[in-house]
Amino acid sequence: MAAKTPSLPLSRRAFLLSSLAGAALLGTAPGMVRAQDAKKLKVAGIYTVPVEQQWVSRIHIAAVAAQEAGGIEYTYSENTANADYPRVMREYAESGYDLIIGEVFGVEQEAREVAADYPEVAFLMGSSFKPEAGLANFATFDNYIQDASYLSGIIAGAMSKSGNIGMVGGFPIPEVNRLMHAFMAGAREVNPDITFQVAFIGSWFDPPKAKETAYAMIENGADLLYAERFGVSDAAKEKGILAIGNVIDTQADYPETVVASAIWHFEPTLGHAIAQVQAGAFSAEDYGTFSFMKEGGCSLAPFGTFEGKIPQEALDLVASRSDEIKAGSFAVEINDSEPKSS
Known part of the structure; x- marks a missing residue:
């Protein structure tokens, strides 16, 4: 027990x-x-x-x-x-x-x-x-699921019509920062002029606060949200815009809202x-690389209800980048610094 x-x-x-x-x-x-x-x-x-x-x-x-x-x-x-x-x-x-x-x-x-x-x-x-x-x-x-976060950013950049994305995180610590930066890099590869609103709610679990923060970003022009925290996708659903998930796949709960998610394995x-x-060989080892995509530690969740709704150009880029990441010919930057709004 x-x-x-x-x-x-x-x-x-x-x-x-x-x-x-x-x-x-x-x-x-x-x-x-x-x-x-x-x-x-x-x-x-x-x-x-x-x-x-x-x-x-x-x-x-x-x-x-x-x-x-x-x-x-x-x-x-x-x-x-x-x-x-x-x-x-x-x-x-x-x-x-x-x-x-x-x-x-x-x-x-x-x-x-x-x-x-x-x-x-x-x-x-x-x-x-x-x-x-x-x-x-x-x-x-x-x-370290920056590989999958980067790919989800490509999808986000292709799906945002306003070119204004809101990002709500818990705390600006390395594990959150690196995923946000990777996501932003992926979105910029599709749209170099895209802008981001970045905010941290100062909690690991406060859905109401995350939701209110997301509402403010929507009021400020965001038409897609990066849901690092719970509560963000709820705001997106209520306001009729899209969201990108993190660590887990929540599309079953938000079938018309969550387009893609970076999944940790x-x-x-x-x-x-x-x-x-x-x-008998356990040692003081850094296991971070086992979360990399080439090790099977992360992936992009299935698109589910958004199959056929994502621009083919973005899907082709995701496919090619995925192959390059797994082959080691393309590396997503690991940036642990605090991300800022555009």
């Missing part, structure tokens, strides 16, 4: 839990270790938000898929307050877990101190910082960690 730790979380992402990949249920998800290849590992997840939330849901889905495939035993604690996070890490480490995954953006130093006390346990944590050579059992990751990241632990 999963531990339920009540808290007032510093939310990072929000989403209705999407379905597990069918391939993962039938066998092994991309990058996952097969059960017969090695003993099952005990894996624990520690999350500051419910597992239904957007960013964390991608980690949880990958872990459940690995368990369904027979490679690991998985449990988790959700709604873990930052103040409680180190304690929960220690409890899992003391309980014999081989690999602990989670997100320590609000408790960076404390989490590393815990890891130092349990050198035999592997820790793979979402972080804005890099791993330390002197802390061999603490690896970091983040959702955590399976390659987790798969590599599992393999390294089983091989």
Whole structure:
């Protein structure tokens, strides 16, 4: 059973839990270790938000898929307050877990101190910082899905008629900034004169505030919105304009609104960690590249109800750029600086 730790979380992402990949249920998800290849590992997840939330849901889905495939035993604690996070890490480490995954953006130093006390346990944590050579059992990751964000920007640039796009984010931290910049670069490739309204709501989960911010952008001429936060697509739907999603695919909830979404796939990241632990080779590694498109870590969601409604020129550009990204002949710039309005 999963531990339920009540808290007032510093939310990072929000989403209705999407379905597990069918391939993962039938066998092994991309990058996952097969059960017969090695003993099952005990894996624990520690999350500051419910597992239904957007960013964390991608980690949880990958872990459940690995368990369904027979490679690991998985449990988790959700709604873990930052103040409680180190304690929960220690409890899992003391309980014999081989690999602990989670997100320590609000408790960076404390989490590393815990890891130092349990050198035999592997820790793979979402972080804005890099791993330390002197802390061999603490690896970091983040959702470097700039490739898919760039492609979604191409779609946005082609679909915006006013050439004015509104972008609503949570906080201007590296993982958000780089996705916004990539999106903007993709849109500019289609329309060099396109303009952007950029705002951050100062919260990871405040749909009403995100919605109000989006309303203001629409009033200021935006005819398409980049929905980094929940609430933005609701504003777009109510005002009859389009939106682009982030991390998850919400088109089923907004079939006439969300044109495209950049999707994060955590399976390659987790798969590599599992393999390294089983091989006795886990180290202070930066797992960021496992979110790249060429590693299978991100993709552009199916267009669904917008099939046949996107200009062919944009679709051709998306296809060619996708091939180039996967081949390594085209690299989307990683820009972690705070984006500004045009």
